[in-house]
Every structure is written in C-alpha cells, then in structure tokens.
Amino acid sequence: MQMISRRDFLKLGAASTAVLAIESQFGAIAHAAEQLVEGGRSVNRTSGLPRSFLPSTCTQCPAGCGIIGYVEESRLVKIGGNTKHISNQGALCARGQAGINALYDPNRILKPLKRAGSRGSGEWTEISWEEALTEVSGRIGGIANRNEFVMLTDDLGRDDLARRFTWALGSGNALEGTGVYNANKLVATQLTWGRAGDMPDVSSSKYILSFGANPMENHTEFVGFVRRLVDGMQDNQAKVVVFDVRLTNTSAKSNELYYTAPGTYGLLALSMAQVIMQEGLYDATFIDRWTNVSAADLTRHLAQYTPERAEAETGVSASVIRRIAAEFATTKPATTLTDSMASSYSNGVQAERAVMLLNIITGNVDTRGGYCLPREYTLAEPAPAPAYPGATVLSNPPANPLASQQVISRTMEAIQKREQNVGVLMSHRYNIAYSNPDLGTVQDVLKDETLVPFHVAVTPYETETAIYADIILPEATYLEDWDIEVRPSPEQVPFVSLRQPVVPALKESKTFFDITRELANRIGGSVAQYFAFKRVDDYLKGRIAGIGGLVGAGGIDYLKQHGVWYEPTSRPDYGSYASTGFATPSGRIEVYSSRMAQHGYDPLPSYEAIAGLGNLHENDMVLTIFDTAAQFDSRTGNCMWLNEIEHNNPVWMNPETAHALGIEEGDHIKLTRKDGEAKIRSLESTAYLTEGIHPKVVAMANGVGHTAYGAIAQGEKIPYDDPEIPVELRDPNTKLVWWEHHGFNPGHGVNAKQIVPALVDPVGGGQAWGEVVVTVAKI
Amino acid sequence: MEHGDINVVYSVEHQLPLVMYIGQYFFFTGLSAGSFVISVIATLLGRKEFKPIGKITAVLAPALLIIAPINLIADLEQPLRFWHLFLYYNWTSPITYGSFLLTAYPVMGIIYAVMVYTNRQTPAKILGILGIPLAVSVHGYTGFILALAKARSLWNTAAMPTIFLVSAMVSGIGLVVIIAAIRWKWFDKDATEEQRAGDKKLILQLAQFMAYTLMLDLFLIFSDILVLLTAHSDAYEAGLLILTGNFAPLFVGVELILGALIPMILVLGPTRKSMTAVVVASILVNIGVYAMRYVMVIGGQTVPLS
Amino acid sequence: MAHKRYAMVIDIRRCIGCHACSVACKAEMAVPLEVNATWLKIVEKGVYPDARRFFLPRTCNNCEDAICARNCPTKATYKRDDGIVAVDQHRCIGCKYCIASCPYDVRYINPLKNIVQKCYFCSHRVDAGLVPACVETCPTRAIVFGDRNDPRSEISQVLAANATNVLKAEMQTGPQVFYISADESTMSNVEEEINYYTEPTLIKLRF
Ligand SMILES: Nc1nc2c(c(=O)[nH]1)N[C@H]1C(S)=C(S)[C@@H](COP(=O)(O)OP(=O)(O)OC[C@H]3O[C@@H](n4cnc5c(=O)[nH]c(N)nc54)[C@H](O)[C@@H]3O)O[C@H]1N2
Ligand SMILES: Nc1nc2c(c(=O)[nH]1)N[C@H]1C(S)=C(S)[C@@H](COP(=O)(O)OP(=O)(O)OC[C@H]3O[C@@H](n4cnc5c(=O)[nH]c(N)nc54)[C@H](O)[C@@H]3O)O[C@H]1N2
Ligand code: SF4
Ligand code: SF4
Ligand code: SF4
C-alpha cells in the first residue's frame, strides 16, 4: 500500500507551490495561500483575535523542545510548539502542553517560608525576602569548611547556575541528579568513544534494535526523537526489534518483540556480536582502522557468549538471536537504541558497552541512519569563572573512581555515616526525597538536624524534599525563568535555545538567577564577583560567547525573538571522527578500555550475571519501575491534566504468575523486598493482570505516588474559592479532581522507589534500579 | 483476566446525559394521555354512569400535563433558556414537535374539561375527538424522542413509540381505576345501592380493559426484545442488559412480574370481583410502568458506545 | 468556489499513544477535568508473548449527516458551510438530546458552564488559517487535517492513497474522521473491560 507521507507531502507541497507561483502569473488561483499553517500563532477562542506570544524552551523533561507561550492580559493561556525549533519542529508532548498547570498550581509557593514546627511537619510562617536572604546568606557565610555547603541539583549543564554558585563558594559538592538516572550509560559511552551519550539517527535507519528503550513513551529527547523514529519506521520502512521485560508502546509498534529476562541484555548483545564475528559479517575495515582491538582478538573474546548460553539466561531463543544478529549486520544503515534502563543494573556499564559493540563491529558508527555521536554545543562559563574546587568524597567517592557522574544514590548514606559534614544543604530542581532509591534513609537524613543543620529549598512547590527544609525560597517556574539550553540534536545539527519568561514571575517568586545573585552579594567577599552581572542578559551572553555563528546572528536578541538558533546551512557532519579521531586516550573507539583496565575492571565488553536475578525462587519476582508518557519523574506531579491521565500505578503481573499465587485482577497485594539495604521494605497496591509482561517480572509506573507537592499531586480536590489560595492561582477545575478516591492508594498511587535499595554499578556509579527482587502476596 | 481477553487499558468515562427527570416526564405524559383517552371514551359513550369517570379524567389529563414539563425544564442545564425551544425551533428534531404539542395539548385539555364540567356535550365530544390524536401525539412523540436517538440500540426501534403509547394507556387506566375506586369507597355515600353496584362494575370493567392493554403491551415488549437479541451486537448487548444484566431485576422483576404478570392474575383471575385486588393491581401496574421508564431511559444509556 | 469540506485523517501507524492530542485539546478548548473532547483509547489483546497494544484517538467526527444537529431542538448544534459541526454556546439550552443521539459518545456537558460542548475541529483556529491544536502538537504527525474538497490538499492525497475506516459506518452519519490501519476491535465497543487507569464510576446520576 502506498502512502503519501507527511515528509513527502511537505516536499511535494513546496514543489507545487513553486509551480503554482508560475501558474498564478497566468491568472490561476494561488493555491498555497489556502493551506492551513502548522502553528506559530494562536487566537482567542471566542473573539478570534490573535494572542501575543514569546518563544521559550520547555523544561518539563530534558528534551528542551521549543515552545511558544501565548498570553492574554499577562496571563499564559496556551503553550504551543515553536515550528522553528529544529528538534521538535512545532510539536509538543502531553507534558509540554500541560506546563501551564505547573505555572498556576494552586498550591504554588509565592512567599518565602520559614519552618514553624518540627522538620517535615509542614508548618510554616511567611517571612520577607529580606529576612530569608539574610538568614540564608548568614548561614552560608558561617560555614567552617567550604565543602560543607552541599548543593543538590538537576543535571548540571542545564543547571549551570547551581554549580557556579557552589563553586563560587569554594565547595566541590555540586551534586546532580544524573547519578540516579543514566550515569552508567554516560560513563560507558564516555569510556568507549570519548563522548557521554549517543544519538541514533533513526529517521534514516533501516534496522533498529532496542534494548529496553521505550522512546514512544519516554526518551530524553522525546518529541524530537520519536518523530524521527516514526519517520524511519513509516517513511523509510525501518524494521524495529525490541527486547524488553514488558509490553511498551514502543514494543507494541515494533515488528518483533522479545521478552527478555531482566538484567541479561548485555549477554544478549554479546551473543549477537559473537554471531556477527563468527559468521564474518563484521566490518573489518572499521574495526581495524577505528577500534583498538583486532577482529581476531575480539572473535576469540566473544567465543564464550554463544547464542545457546544466551538463550539459557535471557530466554530469547538461539535461532532468533542468530537471525537478528545477521539481519542487523547485513541491513545498512542500522542502529541500536538504549535509554537509561538498559544500563540500570550493577553490570550496566558493561551492558551498554556490549550494545555499543554491535554498532562498532558493523561499522554503523556515526553514519547517516546509524549510531551517531551526540551533537550539541558546549556553553561557556561566563567570566570570571569560579575555579573547580576539587573532588570531594561526595562528588567523587573513592570506591567508584570512574564514576564521572557522581554517585548520588549513595550521597545520603554517606552523609548519615558522616563521611562529609554538612553545614548548609541547598536543594534545587532535584526532588531527592521522591526520586532517589532508599527513600527511608533520605528522609531520615533530611529530618536529622545534627546531620543537616540547615536546609534551604529553592523551589516553586512544597515537594517531598522541600517539606524537610528550614527555609523555602519561592522560585519562579521554567515559564518565568531565563537560561540557555543545549541538547544532543536528534536532527544531528546542533542548536541553542533560550528559556525566557513568557510571563513575569508571579507575586514574590524570583528566578534562580536573582536568588543566587542576591545571596552572593550578601555573602560578599570573593563570592560576589562571580555574580556581578547587571542584568541576566550579561550572564546569558557569557554562556553563548563561544558560539560565533549565534553571536554573529544577533546573540541573545536573536534568541529572544526566535527562541532557537542553529547554523542555517549546517548539515549533519556524519563521520566527523575521521578528521579529529575519537576523544579517547587512543583516539580510537576503545573496545578495550584502558581506563577500565587501569582500575582493575574487565577492559573488554563482557557479561557477568547478576547474582540475585539468576535462579529466582518460585515466588520471587523482579520489580521494574517504568516511565509513562504522561508523567515526567517528579516534575509533572502537580499537573492536573497529566494526573487525570496517570494517577495510579497498580502492579503489572502476568496472569499465569498471578493465578499461581492465587491473585486475581484488582486484588490487594503486598510486595516485599527480599534483601539489600533500604529502610522501607514493602509496599501495598493492587494487581493489574496483563499478558504484556514477562512472567517473572512485576512492574510499576513511576511519576505518581506523591506524598507532598500540593493537593493536585496527591489527588485531592481544592475548593475553588479557598481563601488560602491567591486569586492568581485559582482554577475552578481543581474542584473537579474526580480520581480523588480511585485506586488502592487513593488519588495518587504509590512511589515504588521507596523499596529500592541504593545499589550502584561500581564502574559507572549509576543506580541499579532493575535489581529489586520481591515476593508478592495477596493481602 | 482470562487468556485472550481484550483489555481496555485506557479510555475515559462518559456522562449519562438523560437522568430520571426525563423518565418521570415520560411517566407523567403517559398518565395524562391515558386518562384523556379514557375521559373521551366516557364522554363519547355519553352514558350517565360514565359521567363521574369522565369528569375525574378530564381534570387529571391537563393537570398531569402541567406537572410533566416541570420535570423537563428541571432537567435542562440552562432552564432559563427554555423559551429558545419556541424561538429557534428545528423541525427535524422530535423535541421541537414536542414543545408545541406540549403547549397545545394542555390548553385544549383545559377547554375540554370546562366543557365537560359545564355539561356542554357537543363541544366536549368534538374537542374530545380532536384531542385524541393530540394526546396520542404528545405521548407518542416521547417514544419518538428515544427511537430517533439512533445511538442507543435499546431505544432505536420501530416499536418504541407504540410501546410508549400502549404503556401510557396501561398506566393511565390504572390511575383512573385507583381514583375511581377511592371515590367509590369514600366519596360516593349519596349514591343508591344500584348506582354503587353499577359504578363498581364499571371500575372492574376498566380494570379488565387495563389487563387486555397490558397483554398488548407485553406482546410488543416481547417482540421488541426478540428483535434486539437477533440484531447487531450493540442491540444484542442492550437486550442482554435488561434480560440478564444490571437492569434485569428492574425489568424482569419489577416491570414484567410485579408490574404486569401479577396485576393480570389479580384482575383476570379468581380475585377479579374484588375491588381491593383491582386497586392493588392498578398500583402495581403504575409501579411497573415507572420501572419501565427507568429501564428505558437509564438502561438505554449504559451500553458503552466507545 | 465549491464549499470546503474539512476532515481529519488519523494514521494509526504513526500514532504512538502519547496523549499529547488529548492534553492539547484540554488546553486549547478549556475542557474541564472529568470530560473530554478527545481522548485516547488503548486496548491490549493477545496472549503472552504475542500480546499487543492498540491506540485509537477519538473525537467528534463532525459528521456529514450529523444526527446531533438533526435532533437539536434549538439549532444550537449546526453544520457550517465547511462541514464543521459547531455548537452555539449561547443558544444551547442543555437538553442533552444531542449527547443521547450521538453514536460516538463525544459530547459532554461542561461541568463548569452547564452547556454542551464537543470538538469542532478547532474552527476558531481554522478560521484564522491554523491547523487544529491536536494536529499541531502531535509529535509524530499522525493527524492530517484539511479540505477534502480540494484535490490538491494533503488530506485529499492521503485519502486517495490509503484505505481508511470510520467509526460505526453503519450509523450512516458520514463521519469525517478517517482512520488508517485502525484495529477493528479497538474501534468497536468491546465487552471485556478491565480498566486500569480509570475506574468506571464517573457516570453520574444526578437527581
Ligand atoms: N514520559 C517520560 N519521558 C521521560 C522521562 C519520564 O519520566 N517520563 N524521563 C526522562 C529521563 S530523565 C530518562 S533518564 C529517560 C529514561 O528512559 P528509559 O530508560 O527508556 O525509561 P524506563 O521507562 O525507565 O525504562 C525503559 C524500559 O526498560 C525496560 N526494562 C527494564 N529492565 C529491563 C531489562 O533488564 N532488559 C530489557 N531489555 N528491558 C528492561 C522497562 O520495561 C521499560 O519499558 O526517559 C526520559 N524521558
Ligand atoms: N525507580 C526509578 N526511579 C527513578 C527513575 C526510574 O526510572 N526508576 N528515574 C530516575 C531518573 S531517570 C531521573 S532523571 C530522576 C529525576 O529526578 P528529579 O530530578 O528529582 O526529578 P524532576 O522531575 O526533574 O524534578 C525535580 C524538581 O524540579 C522542580 N522544578 C523546578 N522548576 C520547575 C518547573 O518549572 N516546573 C515544575 N513542575 N517543577 C519544577 C520541582 O520542584 C521538581 O520536584 O528520577 C530518577 N528516579
Ligand atoms: S518532550 Fe520534554 S521538552 Fe519536549 S514538550 Fe515534552 S516535556 Fe517538553
Ligand atoms: S498526539 Fe499523535 S501520536 Fe500522540 S496519541 Fe495523539 S495522535 Fe497518537
Ligand atoms: S460524532 Fe456525534 S457529535 Fe459529532 S457530528 Fe457526529 S453525531 Fe454529531
């Protein structure tokens, strides 16, 4: 069946417009004018009048899509996509559309708060900014040892100000949340090809092999990536094969889906590599020229990973492994997909390296349609740049020398063991008491005034973390804030985008720029010089200073007008390594990682079975926590339109397993963790029976289960005219929260992370989310 | 779940647009139409012993029809805009017909009642004859309202308007029997023994008429359901819903057994001479018809459409 | 010039079940919580390991022979010249007969305004020369919108090149939302329902 694809049509449209332009000279009707426009404008529903607008950048997830805020009477009324943005091209996901809910969350904090009761009691008194800033800067100024200032923050790079502030204070403890997500992947890629991360060029691929990635529900570049993935699948007829432990939207749309035993996909990838090498389907020239191993050595090393061995552990049959390996090697261009979950095991770095190996030995590295290097601009640190204060036990735990992304899963434990004394803890855009493993310990530490004598939360909301603060500084949301954003480009053409306030910060809330600047000025001394910017523009200009093309195009002023910039004539520079080499010690892809060898780890991609997951007892199951399309980790918890869709997370179970345990659909069940150190050991929920899950796996959704973060996040109604709620934030919809009584944990589900122990891959230092073995029982 | 089931993982709930105000409105128009027809029959036959019944029903008919639309307006989301019905009428909508019928019919009914009470036989007869099609339309159109909402397979049948009419007759006669019996028992003391015997006979005859109408009603329902069960899947489900599903207790238990079968036995069986039995039967019949309105209106909307 | 005939094609092969269209619609149309002008139906069927999941974005079909408009007693629901079926918010009396009549369950009473609403293909945007909000936002461009009467429009070409389906064709309402590759049992109102996210309690009986 032939289909005129959207892409073809757009091309065709352009061509026919040209034809029509000629036609119209002869009096034909100019047809193109009647085409409806894809976006970039918005009108009032009743008056039809155009709305005023400003471009900005979405921060509801890392993808950083270009958005346009449409405003009426200084109120944000709609968020649309920025059609000029090279990544999302005018499209937005559900979370991006719902950003308006985060801006006008009725429980948003709009005045500085000081703790009135005991830590965590949720009792506050309102104080003035003057009082708040004086107290916080006084506390910071009074710290004895500089490293006793600890900053918990969002992925750095995107939260540059937090790092700048921490470093300006002389502390090396700017700790980012990355460690609980794809740190293992970042470390694996960094070690192997010298760049952290990857960007499969899926729109031009012919064969796509996914190891536990689920880009159709979640991806770090969600809209930009999935749009190109679907282009690849539909317009380019790419074949997609997925290995996963459950039925995801991605596996539902795939050509083939194989349920894989948890934590074994490294073995799976290695066995495919073994087939490719054994059968001589590899790209000898590429291996020879661009890796630091020989094909012969590699074949010898891989010989142990036979498809038969893989079948026994992964559950995927040897014949399927052979066939798919051969298809992958012979269909060009091809690429693999992984996101964070693939490497979220204690063998995660090696698993990621095993998957990379498939691309490497088939010569699919950084080719059109292949497995590409992440293309993104590097931003400068505005002068004067604070010096790197050096490693600390928290930022670089000695036990994990290669963990360049920090080991945040263990941070709270380390503080509890007094490996690092804390004077002031500042939490900013990282809801550690919701997002981390071992939440019992996280809460204990945050509650303990001897461990954390002073905690200042800079946040728009009273999150699970902020409830343990001594002072809350009301921050502006991303829709009222400034920053420069860069992301790896799914189009393979790097871009820079601007986050600018589409409406002014509400009431007394302030941007993080203003907060850090005012604190720095009060602290004074050497600190103040790093924040001596007159206007935020001066800071932003400093960040893009190194990007000549953008500066030439008008710099910040260009970005304010267009929201995004990329080199207009730029085309993907596939194979750029040919001139520069790879950024590894050897300049080649380090299949044999010298740095891993240095630290006594197996230097070749290899597989070690995870002890607990091998021979599961009859009643034992592996818990998988997954992301859904309508929620983003902690961040979207207060968005009512998203909660209306996702507010509950019953436990997925295969009917056969469930029936063997006497469990029926909807039954109340209890999951109890078998072993591992974490304070909270069990949780209760209901069973959801589905044929779409591996019989030895139980799965629960992430993004729900809030115990703070305001009423909406907890699935509670808010009376419209509640006098506590500022008029600006009132929304009659909040009295219609209908899911209030739904589910076993009414209105909000349960946070599955609480029973996950803090367990990391020693190489990458990233959390091993996937290794939780539980027993399941009816209650 | 069982192997191979279809799981609806996500879908949204839908509102139930028409609530029991509408069922009640149908019930009252039915009663009104039924009583009017009885009244006109009484007037036309012109016999002296029919007079009291003719008079009661002549008042009942318009009175009930003033109560009925109150339900209708109460159901509107914008009750203060009810006049839009007359200003912005739409001739393809059965509700538009209804609005005009609902206005014309009580007016006519009141004039008719005045004629009956002032003993002006000829104009009463003429008005009565003219009024019957109006009464039939007023109630028949309510059946059309359901029948023409083609989304709902329980409603969307050709039998619907007729079922509504016949059940209206049933409930109307039932109401007349009850009121006539009350009059006979407590407010008829001046009458002679002979008159009282005649009245009683009349009431019992009316009840028998009710039972025969009920039979017709049952036949229509039977054929309607038979067709539902053999038609497309939505209709089949609608049939099952009332036969064995959530609405079975009301439909089979209340509407069919309590509201039809038992009254028929009471009226036609050994107790057929007992005033008490006949009155109980008439009450049951009305409960049954009320249940029928409920099953139709509410049940009809519970078969999922999406 | 001939009348326009606006229509929508949803290419299920491209739909990834992300709910963006539903949320964009909530924002664009100020659709309150509880009710939906468009929503995503997700169905799972088959037996492990062959179970699959199917998506079906649902909205008002803006029917050619719109029974809702035919049955509306005040002409509050009416069909525009370009085929869009609209509701005049000031004329609607809230009799809900249109909701009862529509075979697709796509109309709702706005619980905050007490009037009946539904998707009207974002006619305010279309009138301003823009595609509907759900079309603009769809991450994978699964929704094509345009004038079917213009043979050169994208939608005409997509309709010409692909087999399409409509919901409940037997209702003879002439739906103008066409699906490519929609799964049949997902399109029908299947009996076995195990609702995971929503529990079937929202249906309201007010009295
Ligand atoms: N909607 C949404 N999008 C997001 C996010 C979000 O929260 N919501 N978060 C963003 C961020 S920060 C990140 S890091 C990424 C995370 O992106 P992913 O890593 O893709 O996300 P997950 O849902 O955690 O895991 C993906 C899949 O891994 C499967 N899986 C688990 N264990 C195994 C295994 O052993 N083998 C195999 N083969 N599969 C397994 C799970 O079933 C799940 O479907 O997503 C980003 N995008
Ligand atoms: N079991 C399990 N746990 C996981 C994961 C998993 O896959 N499985 N995923 C992990 C991953 S990948 C990650 S990245 C982490 C993420 O963990 P976090 O970084 O904690 O989560 P975020 O969702 O980024 O939100 C952080 C905070 O930013 C603040 N914030 C700042 N600006 C805004 C704004 O404008 N709007 C809103 N709404 N909030 C704002 C909010 O207070 C919010 O709580 O979670 C991890 N936790
Ligand atoms: S993908 Fe991420 S950045 Fe893009 S619209 Fe969705 S939430 Fe926003
Ligand atoms: S936005 Fe597009 S891909 Fe997402 S659910 Fe709607 S139609 Fe499907
Ligand atoms: S789908 Fe329903 S509401 Fe929409 S036009 Fe058709 S009949 Fe009317």
Ligand code: SF4
């Ligand atoms: S509810 Fe409004 S739009 Fe619907 S039929 Fe009644 S008057 Fe017409």
Ligand code: SF4
């Ligand atoms: S066309 Fe507009 S009103 Fe209709 S579903 Fe899409 S966004 Fe909603």
Ligand SMILES: [Mo]
């Ligand atoms: Mo993440």
